[in-house]
Amino acid sequence: MAESREKVSVLISQAELEKRIKELAQEINRDYEGKDLLLIGVLKGSFMFLADLLRYLDPKTAVDFMGTSSYGASTQSSGEVRITKDLEHSPAGRHVLLVEDIVDTGLTLRYLVDTLRARQPASLKICALLDKPARRRVRIGLDYYGFIIPNAFVVGYGLDYQERYRGLPYVGVLEETGEAESTAGRKDASGSKE
Numbered sequence: 773m774a775e776s777r778e779k780v781s782v783l784i785s786q787a788e789l790e791k792r793i794k795e796l797a798q799e800i801n802r803d804y805e806g807k808d809l810l811l812i813g814v815l816k817g818s819f820m821f822l823a824d825l826l827r828y829l830d831p832k833t834a835v836d837f838m839g840t841s842s843y844g845a846s847t848q849s850s851g852e853v854r855i856t857k858d859l860e861h862s863p864a865g866r867h868v869l870l871v872e873d874i875v876d877t878g879l880t881l882r883y884l885v886d887t888l889r890a891r892q893p894a895s896l897k898i899c900a901l902l903d904k905p906a907r908r909r910v911r912i913g914l915d916y917y918g919f920i921i922p923n924a925f926v927v928g929y930g931l932d933y934q935e936r937y938r939g940l941p942y943v944g945v946l947e948e949t950g951e952a953e954s955t956a957g958r959k960d961a962s963g964s965k966e
């Protein structure tokens with residue numbers, strides 16, 4: 773097995789995340805005052821962000837999850853996304869806030885928004901912790917976002933590299949030195965999906 777040395781440097785600290793997430797929650801609470809809100813988390817990456825956001829939202833806020841996966845590099849251009857886990861309850865007539873960890877090309881969100889709109893929610897908005905506009909391939913408007921980040925490969929706080937690093941309490945940049953065992957996976961080290 774070839775030697776792979778990975779180093780994670782902090783991009784957004786735990787304290788910065790907490791402060792910004794509290795601000796986002798205040799904004800969301802204001803905007804949805806008097807309405808029953810349904811958060812839909814996009815698995816897996818959003819689980820930590822969603823959990824922390826939820827702590828500061830109106831206690832009546834409901835939660836559901838969807839899982840998605842792409843078909844692979846050849847279908848990225850078509851934006852083909854597969855649902856690996858669907859909602860438990862219909863979002864029809866509900867005020868839905870879609871919660872993502874990161875918007876990269878925007879293809880996942882484009883697909884989810886189109887899919888959910890067809891199910892006729894009362895309203896549909898998007899909240900993403902991280903926005904990486906440098907790699908956007910489709911136009912998608914974010915109603916709430918935490919941080920705009922550079923085109924670096926980020927891990928931590930729910931985001932993985934080959935399923936590792938999701939548990940870091942901060943968002944970091946992954947730097948790989950030495951001969952990697954494999955750079956295939958969710959995204960390669962330049963941030964491109966493979």
Ligand code: PRP
Nearest residue numbers: 815816817874875876877878879880958
């Ligand atoms: C990541 C992230 C978003 C998507 C964003 O998920 O959580 O859902 O990629 O990329 P896009 O804007 O280019 O579509 P991923 O497919 O890596 O799965 P995971 O959340 O289970 O790690």
